[in-house]
Amino acid sequence: MVVYNRNFIGGRRMEPLGGGLCEVRSPFNGEWVGVAPLASRADVDLAVRAARHAIDAGVWSGHPLSQRMNVVERFLSSYVERLPSLLTLVTRENAIPLRFNALLGDGLATQAATYLEAARSRTHGCGKAAEDMTITCKPAGLVAAMPAWNAPHTMAVGWLIPALLAGCAVILALNPITALDGQVIGELMMEAGLPEGVLSILVTVGETADHLAGHPDVDRVALSTSGPDGRRLASIASSRSNPLTLETGRRSAAIILPDVDISSAVEGLRDISLFASGQWPARQDRFLVPRHRQSELVAALRQATGLLRLGDPLAPDTDIGPLISRQQRSAVMDAIERGAAEGAELVLGGAPVDISGAIGAFLQPAVLSNTPPQTSMTRETIRPVILVIPYDEIDQAIQISNDGGYGASAAVDLRAGARVVAGRLEVVSINGPGGAQREASSHQNLRGMGWMHSVRGPDEFIEWQALSM
Structure with missing residues (x-):
């Protein structure tokens, strides 16, 4: 059984300030999988304060992009080694067949390589004069990333890596169904050299999730969910008039x-x-x-x-x-x-x-x-x-x-x-994801609040500004 008694806040394991425990059992046979603390509103506020301090001090965004890339590459090296055992844990949590979860894991290395390649190209783009215009870019700030239970690592890595490459701080909010597998990401990030304060990992549900989605000190919410809870969180996040990345369950x-x-x-x-x-x-x-x-x-x-x-x-x-x-x-x-x-x-x-x-x-x-x-x-x-x-x-x-409808593909x-x-x-x-010829083309879908595209990169979490010369 996997046991976590303390929250991961700003790079440290800390005693919960309330919220109780999340008990994870296998949907297949009911066996215990593990426990993790459920975050309270106070825990969310503590994680936000740690992130804002890191942002204000520039402990991560102030690093050159090349240094941020080095940390991410070290993390990915350790993460890929741990991925088979993590995917087995995911299957025990959500009962999605291991064969399918393994297919998602196979795609993570390619996905991560895409992010890093986009970052490499960016080292030659930000701040570079283009004719009579200077293009500058800055990290979007504090990102609250809330991945779905049915693809927890695909979503978590899909948002975490580009956000960190861009220089953002991140609060990774795990779904109670998959409350255990994402916990190890924090330890691996700190071993890779991520500064304190930049990353927190919490299990959120109900009013605590609402509090995080609508927190006034969160600069961007990345949300993947569906159903009434997802629509409520999307409504709360969008009401702040800040950028929102939304992936929804959809009729395709x-x-x-x-x-x-x-x-x-x-x-x-x-x-x-x-x-x-x-x-x-x-x-x-x-x-x-x-x-x-x-x-x-x-x-x-x-x-x-x-x-x-x-x-x-x-x-x-x-x-x-x-x-x-x-x-x-x-x-x-x-x-x-x-x-x-x-x-x-x-x-x-x-x-x-x-x-x-x-x-x-x-x-x-x-x-x-x-x-x-x-x-x-x-x-x-x-x-x-x-x-x-x-x-x-x-x-x-x-x-x-x-x-x-919104989010449709x-x-x-x-x-x-x-x-x-x-x-x-x-x-x-x-031909779709299972098509024989594997030739695909995707477009952003901007209907309603849905925003889907096949490859994300650091640009998603960078704010751009064009300055006339």
Whole structure:
């Protein structure tokens, strides 16, 4: 069992000022995973004061970028060594299959290399005169980074590294579901030479999370979440009129064009739609298909999902683990029932499953066909459910995709005419994350408060100013 009794504030382990303990148990079998302190408002205030002191003293932002890069590179060297054990811990916490978490871990090294390359190019850009203009840049200040439980390291590293490279101070706020795995980041950062005060790591929930998101001394909030809690936090953070980086759960469409090979399309889309027990935030879960090919798609989905293995998330051959809680499973089953009442047809799955030796909330992956474009299910984030929505004309498919709501993403299979269709979508991944040709293009989505892009860099946490000569 992993035990943390004290908060990590400004580089030191400190006794909590209140808030109690967060008890983490496996959603698969109920076994103890560990405990960590829940932060109180007073703990948040203490972390903010430590960060503001570091910012005012320039102990990190005052370093040359090359020195900050050296610290980050030392951290990453140690972090990558620890990553396999950390990902196993994540699987024990959130029951997302280890195979999927390992895939996310494989991408972290490439992601980190991208950040460092962007920083190297920046060493030749900030403060450099360009014709009659001087471009200066400065760190955004104190960043409150609040990653989601379903991809804790992807989000934490995705925000922490570029923020630190830019010279920011960071409060990393862990979700109580994954309260343990991110704790080690603090120790590794301090071993790498990060100055005191720059980084704090707290477990926040409820009013404490609200307090951090709306804190007047926080300069930027980076938030990844969905549902009512996520919308509340986003509303609180955006009310401060400061920059906000928001990644949300979203309704994401995969447009299957009339000439696509259905079997090939399903083979790629199945993984991104249902792996992580269908709880991955960037998945495509609305399959838009020509009406005359809907039955063909349903048959292919039936065959593909039948090959998925439900079971122990730590087992190497498990594709689907339990949902995060029985309450979540009940919510999904209720949503499926509402969808059927609104005209959709449940053609596959959607029933609870008992697994020997487990108490987890397993659910058969569900497929609903003939789903009307505008129903409660098409407006919600329901996992693990695939909605098959027939269309008659490609213009109709594009409209349905673009109406996905804030934070929506879309995929289109790379066939004749796909690039033309892609150009008319507000966000698009060609062939999607599971596509055979791996050729992708993504665009920022600025609908509502959603802001998605595939590669972040230090620029996200740098404030720019142009000065006339």
